Amino acid sequence: MSSPLTVRPLGPAIGAEVLDLDLSQGLSPDTLVAIETALVKHEALVLHVPALTPEQHLAIAAHFGEPEVHTFFPNLGAGLEQITIIDSKLGDRADMWHHDESFLPSPPIVTMTQAKILPPCGGDTCWISMSTAYDALSGRMKHYLDSLEAWHDMNRPMTAALRQNVVTHERYLEVIQMNRRHLHPMVITHPVTGRKALFISPTYTTHIEGLAHAESEAMLAFLHAHCQQIQFGFRHRWTLGDMVLWDNRSVLHNAILDYQPHQRRMQRASVFARGPWHA
Ligand SMILES: O=C(O)CCC(=O)C(=O)O
Numbered sequence: 604m605s606s607p608l609t610v611r612p613l614g615p616a617i618g619a620e621v622l623d624l625d626l627s628q629g630l631s632p633d634t635l636v637a638i639e640t641a642l643v644k645h646e647a648l649v650l651h652v653p654a655l656t657p658e659q660h661l662a663i664a665a666h667f668g669e670p671e672v673h674t675f676f677p678n679l680g681a682g683l684e685q686i687t688i689i690d691s692k693l694g695d696r697a698d699m700w701h702h703d704e705s706f707l708p709s710p711p712i713v714t715m716t717q718a719k720i721l722p723p724c725g726g727d728t729c730w731i732s733m734s735t736a737y738d739a740l741s742g743r744m745k746h747y748l749d750s751l752e753a754w755h756d757m758n759r760p761m762t763a764a765l766r767q768n769v770v771t772h773e774r775y776l777e778v779i780q781m782n783r784r785h786l787h788p789m790v791i792t793h794p795v796t797g798r799k800a801l802f803i804s805p806t807y808t809t810h811i812e813g814l815a816h817a818e819s820e821a822m823l824a825f826l827h828a829h830c831q832q833i834q835f836g837f838r839h840r841w842t843l844g845d846m847v848l849w850d851n852r853s854v855l856h857n858a859i860l861d862y863q864p865h866q867r868r869m870q871r872a873s874v875f876a877r878g879p880w881h882a
Contacts, residue, residue, distance in 0.1 A: 606637040606640065606641075607631070607633050607634055607637050608621050608622075608623060608624060608634065608637040608638070608641065609621070609622040609623045610622070610637075610641045610645070610648075612645060613645075613649070613837060614836075614837050616732045616735040616834065616835055616836075616837070617645060617646045617647055617730060617731075617732035617735065617835070617836070617837040617854065618645055618646070618647050618648075618649070618730070618837030618839070619641055619644075619645035619647075619648055619649070620648070620649040620650075620651070621638070621641065621648065621649070621650050621651070622651075624638075624650055624651070624652060626652060626654050626655060626659060627654070630659055630662055630663065635662075635663065635666040638650070638663065638666075638848070639666065639667065642713065642848050642849075642850055643793070643795050643796055643850060644796075646730070646732055646734070646837075646849065646850050646853040646854050647730045647837050647839075647847060647848070647849045647850070647854055647856075648847065648848045648849075649839060649845055649846075649847050650845070650846045650847075650848070651842070651844065651845055652717070652844055652845070652846050653843060653844025654844070655717060655844070655846060657679055657683050657686045657870070658683075660686055660715070660717065660846070660870065660872055661683065661685055661686060661872065663715060663848075663872075664685060664713075664715060664872035664873075664874050665874075667712065667713045667874040668712060668713070668874040668875050668876050668877050669874065669875045669876075669877060670685035670872050670873070670874055670875075671685060671711055671872070671873045671874065671875055672684045672685055673685075673687045673873070676688060676689055676695065676871075677693070679870070685872055686870055686871070686872055687870070687871045687872065687873075688868065688869075688870060688871075689716070689868070689869045689870075689871055690720075690866070690867075690868040690869075691860075691862075691863070691865075691866055691867045691868070692866050692868070694769075696769075696858070696860050697856075697857070697858040698857060698858055698859060698860035699760065699805070699806045699857060700731065700804050700805050700806060700827075700830075700831070700855045700856070700857045701760075701804045701806035701807060701855060701856065701857070702755075702802065702804055702807070702851050702854075702855060703851050703873055704873075705755040705785075705787065705802070705804060705807045705808075706755045706756055706757040706783045706784050706785055706807055707783065707785060708785050709875060709876060709879075709880045710851060710880060711851050711873035711874055711875055712850070712851055712852055712874055712875065712876045712880050713848060713849070713850055713851060713873070713874045714848070714849055714851055714871065714872070714873040714874070715846055715847065715848040715849075715871065715872050715873075715874075716728075716846065716847060716869045716870065716871040716872075717844065717845065717846040717869060717870045717871070718841040718842070718843055718844065718845050718846075718867075718868075718869060719843070719868045719869060719870055720843075720866050720867060720868035721841055721842075721843055721867060722862030722865030722866065722867050723862075723865060724862070725859065725861040725862035725865075726841060726858070726859065726861070726862045726865075726867045727838050727839060727840050727841065727858075727859050728838070728839050728841070728847065728856060728857070728858045728859070729836055729837065729838045729839075729856065729857045729858075729859065730836065730837045730838075730839075730849055730854045730855065730856045730857075731830050731831065731835050731836050731837075731854060731855040731856075732800075732835050732836070732837070732853065732854060733800040733801045733802065733830060733835075733853055733854060733855060734793070734798045734799065734800040734853050735834075735835045736800075736801055736829060736830040736832070736835045737790060737799050737800050737801045738799075739829070739832075739835070740829070745790070745799075748789050748790050748801070748826075749789075749790050749799075751788070751789045751790075751811055751812070751813070751814075752786050752787060752788055752789060752811070752812045752813075753786070753787065753789050753802075753803055753808050753809075753810065753811045753812065753823075754784055754785070754786050754808065754809045754810055754812065755784060755785055755786075755787055755804075755807040755808055755809070756783070756784040756807060756809045757778060757781070757783040757784065757807065758778070758779050758782075758783075758784070759806065759807055759808075759809050760806050760807065761775055761778045761779060762775075784809075786812060787802055788802060788881075789801065789802060789803055789811065790802065791852060791881040791882075792881055792882040793850075793852055793853060793881065793882065794852075794878075794879065794880075794881060794882040797882065798853070800852060800853050801826065801830060802852075802881075803823065803826060803827070803830075804827075804855055805823075805827045808823060810823075811823065830855065851873075852880065852881055
């Protein structure tokens with residue numbers, strides 16, 4: 604069956620945009636399937652949807668799984684608790700390479716964020732295809748990494764934030780006491796495409812299980828530098844009303860913080876898998 608949407612790739616490794624999503628026609632099941640197919644293939648997908656309602660945002664999220672009620676961020680309230688507000692005026696920032704909440708046992712599989720207020724320029728978001736980065740490793744390195752696991756710990760960025768004076772000590776203690784950490788495979792297999800992807804980030808990954816400290820540090824430093832090569836990336840310059848969806852199993856992302864003192868406000872939903880989050 605042909606897709607009801609026209610999808611244009613924005614890069615050979617990662618990124619695409621939908622050219623003709625018409626929300627006045629509603630969101631049919633075929634349209635939702637076409638969005639999912641394009642997302643899984645291109646890993647980050649831009650929709651140009653200034654008319655998107657929060658209800659439609661939630662409907663797209665619910666197509667992928669269970670929309671998350673986020674623990675930390677404010678939301679749109681009654682009936683729309685799963686639509687989170689991320690606003691630089693509230694001190695929100697995400698200028699670090701990360702998978703969303705990889706410290707959870709089952710992290711979100713998809714996140715989708717829409718630009719509501721943008722600075723005059725700047726505030727772009729970048730993604731890295733961790734499947735393309737994995738593919739580019741040698742066969743022997745892939746084989747070595749395939750059997751390893753690494754720890755993801757929310758305390759890592761909190762400690763960095765405390766040192767940079769961007770969180771209060773009270774907030775730091777509150778988060779540290781939650782002790783949110785989890786051991787994940789360093790290479791995960793996508794349940795739909797069967798593609799393998801590296802699952803590590805400089806934000807949350809603290810160490811590789813079973814390696815000596817120096818070995819783990821050296822291996823992670825190599826892998827982070829490897830993944831951040833420009834050819835594995837995709838950068839989106841936002842226009843008001845754009846929504847980008849990303850596949851949290853396949854990509855890292857980083858929202859550039861280069862627009863202060865201007866405001867940047869996003870509305871966001873993230874989605875938990877209804878079954879296992881990776882194959
Ligand atoms: O604001 C953005 O562009 C992305 C922020 C982010 O990291 C997130 O929503 O998970």
